[in-house]
Amino acid sequence: MDAKSQPRVALLNTAPLPDTPLPQWPGQLDTPARFAHAALAHSAKNPHRPAISARGKDWTYGELAAAVDAATAMLRDYGVRRGDRIMLVGENGLGLAAFILAAGLLDCCAVLENARRAQFEVNAIRAHAQPQLTLYFSEESSDAAEHGRRNDAAPVELPYIGAFMVKRELGDSTPDAIDGTSNDIAALIYTTGTTGTPKGVMLTHANLLYLGAMMIRLRKLDACDRIYGVLPITHVMGLVAVFGATLRAGAHVHLVARFSPAHCLHALETENISVLQGAPAMFSKLADQAHKRRVNAPALRFIAAGGAPIDPTVMADADALFGLPLHNGYGLTEGSGLCWTRLDAARTDCSVGLPLPGVEIRLLSPDGIPVADGEVGELWARGPNVMKGYYRNPALTAHIMRPGGWFNTQDLARVDQSGHVFIEGRTKDLIISSGFNVYPLEVENALNSHPGIVQSAVVPRNLGGNEEVIAFIERAEDFVLTAHELRQHLAERLSPYKRPREVYVVSQLPSSPNGKVLKHQLKGLAQTPDPEGVVRLL
Numbered sequence: 001m002d003a004k005s006q007p008r009v010a011l012l013n014t015a016p017l018p019d020t021p022l023p024q025w026p027g028q029l030d031t032p033a034r035f036a037h038a039a040l041a042h043s044a045k046n047p048h049r050p051a052i053s054a055r056g057k058d059w060t061y062g063e064l065a066a067a068v069d070a071a072t073a074m075l076r077d078y079g080v081r082r083g084d085r086i087m088l089v090g091e092n093g094l095g096l097a098a099f100i101l102a103a104g105l106l107d108c109c110a111v112l113e114n115a116r117r118a119q120f121e122v123n124a125i126r127a128h129a130q131p132q133l134t135l136y137f138s139e140e141s142s143d144a145a146e147h148g149r150r151n152d153a154a155p156v157e158l159p160y161i162g163a164f165m166v167k168r169e170l171g172d173s174t175p176d177a178i179d180g181t182s183n184d185i186a187a188l189i190y191t192t193g194t195t196g197t198p199k200g201v202m203l204t205h206a207n208l209l210y211l212g213a214m215m216i217r218l219r220k221l222d223a224c225d226r227i228y229g230v231l232p233i234t235h236v237m238g239l240v241a242v243f244g245a246t247l248r249a250g251a252h253v254h255l256v257a258r259f260s261p262a263h264c265l266h267a268l269e270t271e272n273i274s275v276l277q278g279a280p281a282m283f284s285k286l287a288d289q290a291h292k293r294r295v296n297a298p299a300l301r302f303i304a305a306g307g308a309p310i311d312p313t314v315m316a317d318a319d320a321l322f323g324l325p326l327h328n329g330y331g332l333t334e335g336s337g338l339c340w341t342r343l344d345a346a347r348t349d350c351s352v353g354l355p356l357p358g359v360e361i362r363l364l365s366p367d368g369i370p371v372a373d374g375e376v377g378e379l380w381a382r383g384p385n386v387m388k389g390y391y392r393n394p395a396l397t398a399h400i401m402r403p404g405g406w407f408n409t410q411d412l413a414r415v416d417q418s419g420h421v422f423i424e425g426r427t428k429d430l431i432i433s434s435g436f437n438v439y440p441l442e443v444e445n446a447l448n449s450h451p452g453i454v455q456s457a458v459v460p461r462n463l464g465g466n467e468e469v470i471a472f473i474e475r476a477e478d479f480v481l482t483a484h485e486l487r488q489h490l491a492e493r494l495s496p497y498k499r500p501r502e503v504y505v506v507s508q509l510p511s512s513p514n515g516k517v518l519k520h521q522l523k524g525l526a527q528t529p530d531p532e533g534v535v536r537l538l
Contacts, residue, residue, distance in 0.1 A: 016368050017380060019404030033182045035208040036104030039247040040065055042223075046250055049223070054093045054255035055140065059160070061250075064101075067094065067160035071102035074158060078133055078168065080106055083175030085129050085188065087111040089122060090137030090144045091257040091513075092233055095161045097243065099135060100233065104186060104205075107178050111188045111200075112234040114513040115144035122147055125190045125198055128392065132173040136165040141257065182206035188391055189236055191333040200391030201236075201333045208240050210384040211337045214356055215245035218340060219275075219302060223250035226299065227275045228267055230256040230282070235514040236336040237306055242277060259515075261289035268297035279515025280305045280314045283326060284454045287317035288476050295321055302343070304329060307514050309423060310350055311445040328352050330423055334400075335386040335407055339421045350445075351420040359383035361421070362406070363413060376424050379413040382406045412439070429519065431460040431467050436497045438469055443500065446493040447471060450486065452479040457509055457517045458500065461526045470526040471500035472534070474509055481505075483538050503538035504531070 032038045040061075042049065047062030059067065080086065086103045088110055090096040103110040111129045113122055115137070126134060136148030138155075139162045148165035157163045178184050182205040190198040215221045227246045231238030233255070246253040254271060256263065259282055267273055276297075283305055286295075303318060304327040318326035325346035330353075331337040338361070341353035355361050363377030364370060371377035382405040389397035400408050412424040424439050431438040440458035447456040454474040460467040475481055483503075490499045504525075510518040525531045 016362060016364055016370050017402050017404065017406045019402070019406075021404070032209065033180070033205060034104055035186050035205045035212075035244060036068075036101040038209055038212065039101055039244055040068065041248065042250040046223075049250060050252040051247065052094060052097055052253055052255060054097075055257075057094060059094060061247075063160060064098070064247075067098040067158075068101045068105065070158045070160055071098045072105055074156070075099075075102055075106055075108070075133070078166070080108060080132055081175050082107040083109070083178045084132040084173060085109045085111050085176070087113060087126055087129060087131035087134040088137070088234070089113045089115050089134065089147050090234070091115050091141040092229060092238070092255040093137055093140030093257065094255070095137045095140055095164050096233060097255065098161055100187075100239070100243075107180075107184065109176060109185045109188055111190075112239065113190070114232050114234040115141040115147060116513050119147065119150060121198065125200075126151075126169070127171070128198070129188055129190075129200060130171045130173050131169055134167045134169060136167075138165045139163040182209065183388070185388060187239065189234070189239075189333050199393065199396065202388040202391050203236065203333075204388050207336070207385050207387065208244060210358070211236075211240040212245040212248045214337060214340070215241050216249050218342065218356070219245075219304075220343060221245055221249040221251060221275070225249065225251040225274045226272050227251060227253045228256065228264065228271075228273045228277075229253045230259050230264065230278055231307075231515075232513045235512075236333050237277070237331070238514065240336060259285075261285045265289060265293070265295055268295070268300060272299040273297065274299045275302050276300060277304045277306065279307045279511075280310045281308070281455045281509075281511070281515050281517075283314050283318045283321075284448075287314075287321050288454055290321050297322055300324065303327065304340075306331065308516050309425075309441050309444070311448045312348075312350060313445075313449045315348070315350070330411075330421065331385070332409060332411075333387075335381055335383070335409065337385055338381050338383065338409075347420070349422075351416070351422050353421065354419055355381075355421065356383065356385070359385070361413075361415075363415060374414060374416065376412050376414045378427055379409045379411045379421075379423075380406050381409060429459075431458075431469055433460075433467050433469055433497055438498050440469075443469060443471065443494065443498055446490055446498075447473060447500075447503075449493070450481070450489050452476050452481040452485075455509060455517075457519055457522055459519055459523045459526050461501070468501040469498065471503045472506050472509060472522055472525075473503060473537070474507070475505055481537065486538060500538065502536060504534040505537050506534050 043061040043065035051061040051064045136144045138145035153165035153167035186205040233243045306329045329340040339352045362380045425441040443458045456473045510521045
């Protein structure tokens with residue numbers, strides 16, 4: 001590892017949060033000022049090269065540029081100004097991709113919303129962001145079409161892009177200030193976090209460009225790659241590490257709206273897919289599907305999981321399935337891609353790797369004191385990928401950020417002697433059971449190590465001033481799991497106070513479109529006596 005890539009980690013007795021200016025990351029001066037410019041750079045140099053495929057349609061880089069030109073012209077015709085917010089409601093597809101780039105070329109902010117969100121969530125986000133226009137990509141998503149109908153959006157059709165719906169909003173859509181630099185806001189992505197309350201994360205062009213550069217540098221992405229793009233481009237990892245990075249490298253991305261194990265395995269066999277990234281649950285389901293059919297992925301060179309904690313069982317299953325190490329990483333909407341494992345140093349444990357070049361981290365106690373080496377602390381980070389703040393919420397921004405660009409991830413982590421980071425769970429997820437600290441991730445790893453469990457989620461149940469450990473699991477297909485067998489399995493791996501008081505079987509854990517389990521929904525379910533739609537196993 002070169003000196004510039006050495007991680008900066010917390011050491012005992014260091015200043016907890018220095019407010020010195022953030023140093024430039026390697027290569028920063030060579031970065032374009034706009035995300036769209038980087039994504040479209042190959043349209044002039046290599047117009048006939050394949051760029052994007054989705055739903056049976058293919059665009060070359062030249063056709064991508066033509067589609068973006070058509071989208072840009074339409075937005076101008078609707079009176080869109082610099083600094084306006086354009087809300088885009090859809091799922092992975094060509095139209096959504098084109099308008100993300102068109103908004104950037106016009107110095108507008110793309111408010112990105114996955115069409116799979118509930119109606120009240122989409123409405124609340126639209127009311128908060130106050131866009132000039134809202135576009136619904138109805139031809140690519142039946143859910144987007146339904147949202148458009150509810151908002152009385154009008155049908156529109158454009159060359160290359162096809163049919164979609166547009167609503168000119170009537171609220172206060174005052175443009176945001178634009179200074180023409182990479183610090184302008186490129187995208188607003190609303191995250192519910194652990195609370196279920198949407199917060200508008202302001203991501204700058206610099207934020208988005210940084211992670212794309214890291215994909216090319218650290219993941220060796222180049223023009224020969226074919227990427228399976230199932231991570232939603234309405235979320236930060238799909239937007240930047242899949243969509244933006246692929247185009248910047250001159251590679252070919254296959255956009256997929258929703259994950260299907262059968263579709264993914266077929267694409268790996270027939271489309272020469274070389275890069276596959278997704279949530280850990282995706283790899284669990286691929287391994288489960290592989291029990292029924294032979295898997296062949298002749299071009300696959302790199303696989304990685306992110307967006308949720310990974311466990312050793314998933315890593316071992318992926319290695320057995322593809323003959324490749326499953327790389328890990330850590331980030332969140334507010335600071336995507338903070339740590340990654342490295343290509344030349346694959347891990348067999350659950351480390352999320354080293355901080356990325358230019359990223360600094362500190363592990364602090366609740367009262368802001370650096371923790372001892374090897375101890376668990378709250379993870380603070382700063383770097384070129386950390387958000388500008390929460391949109392129209394200065395109080396929350398001030399609560400979560402500190403001078404010098406430091407951001408409180410509210411995740412618990414530890415760092416080993418070699419500087420590798422291990423995520424231990426969320427600060428707010430910590431369960432205190434009869435005075436003992438229980439980290440849900442440890443319990444989930446124990447559950448997931450059983451061959452009959454695809455994935456699990458552990459939440460607290462509040463009871464008379466105490467918290468009980470409650471688990472929800474998805475069972476593997478055609479696997480009969482008994483309560484006695486599960487008790488024995490957990491007794492071998494967990495102390496008595498860590499074992500779930502109750503375990504419920506669900507057909508599918510509630511999750512966001514990017515595969516993150518929505519624990520706030522499960523917490524409510526755990527508080528309900530005899531909840532409907534679940535089967536109690538323990």
